[in-house]
Amino acid sequence: MRADVVTIFPDYLQPLRLSLVGRAQQRGTLDVRAHDLRTWTSDLHRTVDDAPYGGGPGMVMRPEPWDAALTEISAAVPGSRPRVVVPTPAGVPFTQRKAEELAREPWLVFCCGRYEGIDSRVVEAWADDEISIGDYVLAGGEVATLVILEAVARLLPGVLGNSASAAEDSFSDGLLEAPVYTRPQVWRGMEVPAVLRSGDHGAVARWRREQSLTRTGQRRPDLLAEATRTGTANRAAAE
Numbered sequence: 542m543r544a545d546v547v548t549i550f551p552d553y554l555q556p557l558r559l560s561l562v563g564r565a566q567q568r569g570t571l572d573v574r575a576h577d578l579r580t581w582t583s584d585l586h587r588t589v590d591d592a593p594y595g596g597g598p599g600m601v602m603r604p605e606p607w608d609a610a611l612t613e614i615s616a617a618v619p620g621s622r623p624r625v626v627v628p629t630p631a632g633v634p635f636t637q638r639k640a641e642e643l644a645r646e647p648w649l650v651f652c653c654g655r656y657e658g659i660d661s662r663v664v665e666a667w668a669d670d671e672i673s674i675g676d677y678v679l680a681g682g683e684v685a686t687l688v689i690l691e692a693v694a695r696l697l698p699g700v701l702g703n704s705a706s707a708a709e710d711s712f713s714d715g716l717l718e719a720p721v722y723t724r725p726q727v728w729r730g731m732e733v734p735a736v737l738r739s740g741d742h743g744a745v746a747r748w749r750r751e752q753s754l755t756r757t758g759q760r761r762p763d764l765l766a767e768a769t770r771t772g773t774a775n776r777a778a779a780e
């Protein structure tokens with residue numbers, strides 16, 4: 542997968558060189574390219590913002606540098622067109638389903654807003670997805686892009702050491718994952734559940750499903766209701 546990120550702070554994307562996502566880039570599974578939006582400005586001060594029409598606080602990102610950047614970047618691969626993602630608090634909430642959907646794309650472009658956001662006409666002209674990572678306001682789209690890209694990258698073939706682990710993670714089946722444990726068997730007087738030490742794979746699988754259903758019901762009743770409605774919870778309980 543190729544991912545181009547347009548931002549006025551390309552250094553914000555440095556963490557993508559680390560760990561799992563960094564290794565995916567070294568192996569060539571993922572190719573992240575950060576671009577400085579100011580490259581596509583034409584004035585001496587490399588201006589990317591201006592006062593909002595209608596008044597009010599803050600500044601808005603001007604459309605021309607964005608249009609120039611997106612025109613040039615999206616022409617980089619002849620015969621192909623990227624899926625353009627704009628992180629914004631006004632977007633569709635980001636979910637594991639959306640991560641799975643984006644992971645099937647060969648090419649993504651992320652537009653990182655700053656200030657009061659990007660002129661809406663850019664979004665209208667270019668965005669395939671407007672995505673929110675939660676009901677709070679960040680200073681810019683870079684951290685939202687990091688969140689989205691990391692969730693997407695770990696779903697790419699070969700990125701996770703154990704390919705089964707993504708399928709067993711929270712949200713894959715619509716539910717939260719069961720609690721996990723490692724050695725020592727007893728820590729601060731708390732013992733690892735006996736079933737996990739039993740060697741009985743069927744019993745372990747049943748325990749995990751029960752825990753998954755119970756935890757989801759306690760912590761995220763909204764998810765359990767949805768999983769019950771779509772049949773995921775019933776399937777899990779029956780298995």
Ligand code: SAM
Nearest residue numbers: 628629630654657658673674678679681682685
């Ligand atoms: N004035 C905007 C509003 O109230 O919706 C907030 C702009 S915010 C300060 C600047 C940029 O941060 C946005 O253009 C967007 O790229 C990013 N951003 C902030 N919160 C976000 C969120 N919850 N999800 C995704 N992107 C977000």
